[in-house]
Amino acid sequence: MIRSVLLPLGRALTERNFHTTGIYGLREIVTTKNGKVITVEGRIIPSPREGHLVKRDPKIENNSCILCQLSFDIKHTDVLILKQFVTKRGTMIDRKQTGLCVAQYRRISQLVAMAQEAETWEGKTDVSNREGFKKFNTYYDEKTISTYCKNKWMNKLYIKPKLLCKSGHDNKLKKD
Numbered sequence: 154m155i156r157s158v159l160l161p162l163g164r165a166l167t168e169r170n171f172h173t174t175g176i177y178g179l180r181e182i183v184t185t186k187n188g189k190v191i192t193v194e195g196r197i198i199p200s201p202r203e204g205h206l207v208k209r210d211p212k213i214e215n216n217s218c219i220l221c222q223l224s225f226d227i228k229h230t231d232v233l234i235l236k237q238f239v240t241k242r243g244t245m246i247d248r249k250q251t252g253l254c255v256a257q258y259r260r261i262s263q264l265v266a267m268a269q270e271a272e273t274w275e276g277k278t279d280v281s282n283r284e285g286f287k288k289f290n291t292y293y294d295e296k297t298i299s300t301y302c303k304n305k306w307m308n309k310l311y312i313k314p315k316l317l318c319k320s321g322h323d324n325k326l327k328k329d
Contacts, residue, residue: 218254220261227260229267229293232274239265267293 180195220227227234238246238253238261245265248258268274270291 218252218257220257221254227264229264229271230273231264232268235261235265235268238262267291 179198179200181198183194183196185192238251240246245262251258253261271293
């Protein structure tokens with residue numbers, strides 16, 4: 154067990170030998186007594202929060218990024234989700250560290266920029282120093298976000314999360 158602590162964090166989690174809680178679900182301990190034999194059994198029970206859990210789309214492959222698997226439609230107003238991909242200094246975390254595909258990483262970085270322009274991002278921008286048209290507030294219509302992203306990415310195809318990971322979506326963007 155000491156060896157796994159010294160390994161990088163990703164490997165240490167997969168090589169654990171014991172757990173304080175079950176990884177695969179909740180277990181109920183049932184003891185039965187038949188004569189002199191006592192049987193202790195751990196039965197897997199369904200989670201009481203089963204209705205509140207996020208379900209993955211079964212059509213999408215498991216080797217895709219997490220945003221593609223869950224097929225969320227994240228917008229620039231979802232600041233709490235977007236903050237998970239940004240460091241304290243305000244820079245985007247590396248794509249390999251986040252585990253996002255190329256298309257979702259571009260999309261998230263664009264949504265972060267949109268959130269900063271719309272001033273929904275707390276404490277990042279100083280409005281008093283702006284000049285010209287930038288001193289006015291920026292508003293985005295929810296229906297036109299895909300058009301805005303398409304123009305910003307130099308006419309590259311804006312792909313909605315539900316259509317992203319049909320297999321090899323990273324390769325599709327490299328061919329363009």
